[in-house]
Amino acid sequence: MAALSLEVRAKSFPAVGTAPEKRVLENVRLSVEPGERLAIIGPSGCGKTTLLNIAAGLDRDFEGRLVRDRSARLAYVFQEPRLLPWRTVADNLRFVLFDDDPTEVDARITAVLAEVGLEGTQAVFASRLSLGMARRAALARAFVVRPDLLLLDEPFVSLDEPTAQHLRLLLLELLERHRTTVLFVTHALHEAIMLADRLLFLTASPARVLAVREVPLGAAERRDPLAVEACRNRLLAEEAELARLLLPASAAAPSPLAEVAPG
């Protein structure tokens, strides 16, 4: 059985004031197998976050069907870290572990903070963290629940490229170590190639599925920026429609920096 199976026949946001009703998603189907990592890629504002919210069960106002094991533990890393600034790092993690044995909780928090490179920060208030550290803490809060299904919405947006790359490598390490099932959203094809097994491309709004492609890279190649770049260029060269979707018309030479800007 798939870890997640979703069919959105239609999703619209109702008219508000002078803004008319907006159709965002149309006939989008996807499924994620246990242990698989699926990336959703599409232009800014096409409906990626909306789709992720539906997959999470946060938005039930759509035509279609969501099938997910209700007993599966779900973690969601939002576009913004969404930490509670008045709580310490440890308390932010403790907040999502309320059902667990309190004697085990501290050890789990210490271990996961070490995994994300935040050892020794238990007592630091979240408001004191840099954005890079806050994003690490948000990853720690997701992994501390040992999720059966992890949803990520552009988890490295607004970071400088070296920091983002550092965190991508860290996330890849965590995903491989824990064999986590993942559904994640990004606008950056090189990030998707690095982290995902399969890529689902959405059209501009109202979003439909444009294409689904496997990522033919092994663990070592994912960590090699040149191999990722070559894979990306191959994909864009083979698929004219993807290139039109992801590259500005003026882009002469494909490069990660030429991709659509984050929203």
Ligand SMILES: Nc1ncnc2c1ncn2[C@@H]1O[C@H](COP(=O)(O)OP(=O)(O)OP(=O)(O)O)[C@@H](O)[C@H]1O
């Ligand atoms: N609650 C809402 N009410 C009305 N319109 C909304 C609402 N949430 C999102 N939208 C609109 O739906 C469309 C899709 O938004 P969504 O955030 O899902 O896109 P996205 O692909 O994730 O964008 P980005 O790449 O900028 O993160 C946008 O036009 C957005 O303005």
